[in-house]
Amino acid sequence: GREGNRWECLKSNKTVDDADEELLKRYTRQAHETGRIAISFTDKKSVLNQLELTEGCILLNAGKVLFSDDVIQDIQMAIFASSERLTFNDIQRHHGPIFKLVDIAENYIKSNIHWRVEFTGELQRTEIPEIPIDAIREALLNSFCHKDYASGQSNEVSIYKDRVEIYN
Numbered sequence: 001g002r003e004g005n006r007w008e009c010l011k012s013n014k015t016v017d018d019a020d021e022e023l024l025k026r027y028t029r030q031a032h033e034t035g036r037i038a039i040s041f042t043d044k045k046s047v048l049n050q051l052e053l054t055e056g057c058i059l060l061n062a063g064k065v066l067f068s069d070d071v072i073q074d075i076q077m078a079i080f081a082s083s084e085r086l087t088f089n090d091i092q093r094h095h096g097p098i099f100k101l102v103d104i105a106e107n108y109i110k111s112n113i114h115w116r117v118e119f120t121g122e123l124q125r126t127e128i129p130e131i132p133i134d135a136i137r138e139a140l141l142n143s144f145c146h147k148d149y150a151s152g153q154s155n156e157v158s159i160y161k162d163r164v165e166i167y168n
Contacts, residue, residue, distance in 0.1 A: 012064035019067040077157040139166045
């Protein structure tokens with residue numbers, strides 16, 4: 001049917017061998033521990049097949065963008081000096097599997113936003129980000145999930161003095 005013609009269901013230019021095994025192991029472990037999937041890691045081919053991300057030894061596009069490196073999965077990140085997109089203090093570009101890019105971008109944002117400190121009487125202080133980390137991660141994942149991979153455009157993170165923008 002129609003489902004098979006969606007971009008994510010089409011065969012990619014990558015094979016099971018191109019999938020990042022450590023990333024797949026981590027994903028499988030975390031998803032299994034949280035009850036999202038019932039499978040455990042055995043080997044790349046079996047797990048990717050059980051996740052319905054392969055056709056034979058070929059990764060479908062969804063499997064490619066999640067677990068292998070390709071220039072179509074990239075992120076450009078910048079810190080701007082003011083509230084406008086004029087002068088930047090830093091700019092970086094990375095490509096790779098989506099799960100790695102989300103981690104890179106999350107750490108970049110966490111390192112470049114403001115944190116306040118609360119002293120609660122405990123031995124260690126509590127650091128609270130100006131933007132909840134779960135919200136940052138959700139926005140990053142959504143930007144990759146809803147990206148038009150055929151467009152060739154990068155996902156972007158722009159950090160300004162007064163806001164963070166995440167878009168594709």
